[in-house]
Amino acid sequence: MKILVTGGTGFIGRWVVKRLLQDKNQVWVLDNLANSSIKNVEEFVDNPYFKKNIQGDIKDEELLNEIFQLNDFDVCYHLAASINVQDSID
Numbered sequence: 001m002k003i004l005v006t007g008g009t010g011f012i013g014r015w016v017v018k019r020l021l022q023d024k025n026q027v028w029v030l031d032n033l034a035n036s037s038i039k040n041v042e043e044f045v046d047n048p049y050f051k052k053n054i055q056g057d058i059k060d061e062e063l064l065n066e067i068f069q070l071n072d073f074d075v076c077y078h079l080a081a082s083i084n085v086q087d088s089i090d
Helices: 011-022 038-044 061-070 085-089
Strands: 002-006 026-031 050-055 075-078
Touching (some): 002 011, 011 026, 011 038
Parallel strands (some): 002 026, 002 075
16 A cells, blocks of 8 residues: 555654554655654665655645645555644644
C-alpha cells in the first residue's frame, strides 16, 4: 500500500512509520518539524519502502494538492497536531 503519514517524525508517528515499513508498505512522511526532529526517521532513509520525507505544514493547501496529485495514496494516517491547544484553536 502507498501511505502518507502526517506528523510522521513525531513520537507516535515515528513508531507508526516503523511498523508500516516492517509490513512492507510504501511510506511518505509529511511533518513541519515544529515539535519533532528529522532524526526520528533517519534510520528509515535506506529502507526501500521509505519513499520520501517532506518537510511542510498540513495547513499549506498548495503543498497538499501537489503531494496528492503526484501520489495515489491508499491511506493517509493523519497524526499531525500542535502540542499547544491554543495554536490548534487559532
